[in-house]
Amino acid sequence: MMQDEIRKGPWTEKEDLLLVNFVHLFGDRRWDFIAKVSGLNRTGKSCRLRWVNYLHPGLKRGKMTPQEERLVLELHAKWGNRWSRIARNLPGRTDNEIKNYWRTHTRKKAQERKRAMSPSLSSSNCSSSSNTTTVNSSPPPRTGETSFYDTGGLEQVALAGKNGEAVQGGGKGYSTDDFWKDIENTIEPLCDGFSEEGCKFSCPSLASPSWEYCSDTLWSFGDDEEGKVFLPYDEGTTFLTG
């Protein structure tokens, strides 16, 4: 078969599209298999990570909302560094994202504390109670919160996939929704006549932006204990687990 030089490092748009297609064909479980048959020259692990952290259609990108921040703090206080567990209670957020957020958050706090302690020992600053919900630090406004993919980059890739080559920039006004519809269209021909028992996707369901579908993946709730969590997510959408 192909030269099996395992690729590492950043993913290209082409690889992304390829991966998305194959995940839709074979499901998001058999990563090793997908890695092999796709010809990506990536490890299954790498494919999974890319999918989970970046390509998954249910992902919310961009800044954490204050509610999410609060929830992260609360859950972290409860569970510690169980990022995936915490992530399960924040639909659209990945463990990696939360982990990164937490790191940033704690570092910032540490710095604040240091600053508060060193110069004048200002006693007024009692905000640094170990890990409770005193959140004064929403992440700094990152202008240009839009990445290539935020601005429809991946969508463009999808289109590119259709047209056979990459499209640069300017993917405005093209929603994630549209993207997944596109993907659907892109891969439908592939699905046709391909009956792999592992292909648990019926293509038409792909476009669903909400992807509650994920019964057994990313954001399945209530796998445990005090799992009843109110999620202040999305115009009043309330998830109750248990």
Place this chain on the structure above:
DNA sequence: AAAAGATTCAACCGCTCGCTT
């Protein structure tokens, strides 16, 4: 306008867990 420093985020690594044979 350029350089330096700080921050964020994507990706890799190693370990553990769970399923299958």
Place this chain on the structure above:
DNA sequence: TAAGCGAGCGGTTGAATCTTT
């Protein structure tokens, strides 16, 4: 029951981007 394999998780790192001087 034990061994092997694949998937998932948490920690860590390095590149890219943004902010400040």
